[in-house]
Amino acid sequence: MLSRIADSMFWMNRYMERVRSILRVARTHYIISLDRDVKGASWKSILEIFTLLEEKEIKELEGQTGKILQYLLTASENENSVKSLVSKARENARGIQDNITKELWEEVNSFYHVTNQPHLNHKLTGPDTLDVIDLFMRHSIICSGISDITMQRGTGWDIMKLGKYMERCMETLILTDKHCEFFQYELEKERDITQWRFLLLSLSGYEAYLKSYRTFKHNQNVMHQVLFNEDFPHSVSYSLNMLDKCLSKLIVGNKNPEIPDLIRTFGKLHAKIKYLDPSIICHMDLQTFFMEMRTDMKILHAKQSNIFFSY
């Protein structure tokens, strides 16, 4: 596969994964914010995660749900808005139209046209907010489904998954880190499940949590689910396992001399989760742990880009 094509496939999927993440978080927070006395997250922390706004700008926006949603979803001036990300995903898809299926291209293209409908922007400030978020969400899920059922398995597919799971792993780490920051990283003190709801819903894991974890040690359980649970598709462990599989396939027959270094870098990162005792997680220095994990992910990204996308 051409390195340029691989690069575009990686980023197309990575942007689409980020879109889903923003939509899930925005939807969750919007619904939760309609209730009074909700603890666990604020628009401020969401803007800090998903935008490059300065503190002063965030303060100006706080309290204006409609405007915040517009900025997160449909603002052209926000490089990380859903509209901008879909536009970038489409730009990448456009450059690889002959390498993705017609069905996938048409859905990405159609999603792009939907995000460009001006009337949806106005709807975000009124009672139809959820309709718009759901419309976007439906398109993003259809993209994922179409890609799953129509794309040929092989190098391209593995590269796409690489993008998807790198993004997903990073999002889970960032969201969890931010949530723990809200608790000042104090997880030895037991928290109510309602305080974790926002994080779990944002990762599509609330129902799974209720079904899988029966004790009231919510701090321990939630951290287990989002970091170590290999059956939970948004856990760090699940993403790293998927990355492991993709990388193992991609390096077959590749004689690039930097491959051993890539394997070592990934192995060290994977081991930090794989061989960590989950029972001690709440007693660790979580701030440092998350920072190290995020840094390692960035290094991994740089190294794999250098090998697969250097053109």
Add this chain to the structure above:
Amino acid sequence: MAIEQLLKNYIPNENTWDEMYDSKSIRRQYGGVFSTLEKLDVENLSNKHRLAGELFMNQGITFTVYNNNEGIERIFPFDIIPRIITGEEWDNLEKGIGQRLKALNMFLRDIYHEQQILNDGVIPAELIASCPDYTREAFGINVPYDIYVHISGIDLIRGADGKFYILEDNLRTPSGVSYMLENREVTKRIFPDMLSRSNVRSVSNYPVLLHEILLELASAQVSKPYIVILTPGIYNSAYYEHTFLARQMGVDLVEGRDLVVDNHKVYTKTTNGLKQVHVIYRRVDDSFLDPLAFKQDSVLGVPGLLSAYRRGNVAIVNAVGNGVADDKAVYTYVPDMIRYYLNEEPILDNVPTYQLSDPDAMQYVFENVRNMVIKNTNQSGGYGMVMGSTISEEEWSKARKEIEKSPRNYIAQPIIQLSTVPCFIDGKIQPRHVDLRPYALYGPSGTKLVPGGLTRVALKEGSLVVNSSQGGGSKDTWIIDTL
């Protein structure tokens, strides 16, 4: 309103060949379409028009217009009523185009080798010497099977006498074939019954034919040739077509930055290292192909590509240097080429053309400018064109000065009233002028003309300019074998 009434109000222009009506009645080939349309109403046709637009938009067959830094997607206008040509007319066109391409190929072989045609005085040597598209770097290069024009899109028009004439030869990187194919797919969606009942020849095997030719051009020593399409990139107006063809043929679509030349061989840069390329179907103009040989600042091409081509390590489609054969001034000599190389009379006539480098011709053209269209030989797409019938005095005096400065760069042709066909515009069925661009493929086993082509239509009332860059649209073109 019923379409029947609209069809009754359809009034063909005087002194123009209307392809649906002769002076008294509907032509036989339009009978099926006419009777289908009669059963519909305006709302029905408007819905079909809207659906066609949506189909183009959803597939991304669009171009982007920028306004206040916001990109707005637009589709190329498509008229839903098909244009119909009979099988007999088509068969004659096929023979004529095949003959013309054979001669043009022999001309290109000759002009980049022995130049016998110049030595024999059939074409003036100074005409070639002054042609900006004569590529000295291509002199002496042997190309596989001596084929230069693998893909051509020769423009034809039909005059008031109903005869087809050659308007120009596009022998470099003709575009529009994806529209021919997509227009047919859209027609299948909006008029499925009418299409299946009308005994229309199929266009769908164009990518298969093209792929076969590309495979044949690779060296016989290569068992699995690696073919790529070279595109200037996503901002090129024909980018959709490049991806469409790559997808239809199952070949890689590459940009210049994906390729590298090492030891006179061309390679793509892949995730697993370098992979040798054997055939390049390029959609990049000659001057951008290789910064070492042509424009030094080109980032669209590949440094060293021409050296690999010269050594026969890669085949390039179409060949480098074809521009000399579709130069608008050289065009006038194509009938002479046919006589010279093939010893045959041309089956299809040229439009009468005056070379303005000839002082007598220039004087005649200036005296009759109101009936003439003057074209710049170095421009295409309707740019640099002077329409004598509509130009103002002031504009003409300015244009005249330009022409007198460098007459070699201009030719003139009498304004021909292009034939008209029915179009559905603003809720009415109205006649509009059209041309025709059939796509011919020329491989080691001969010429193959896909029965259809792209009909370009001047959507403005009375306009004769069909170019998409000048507000033209397109139509599906049906070749019908009447029973």
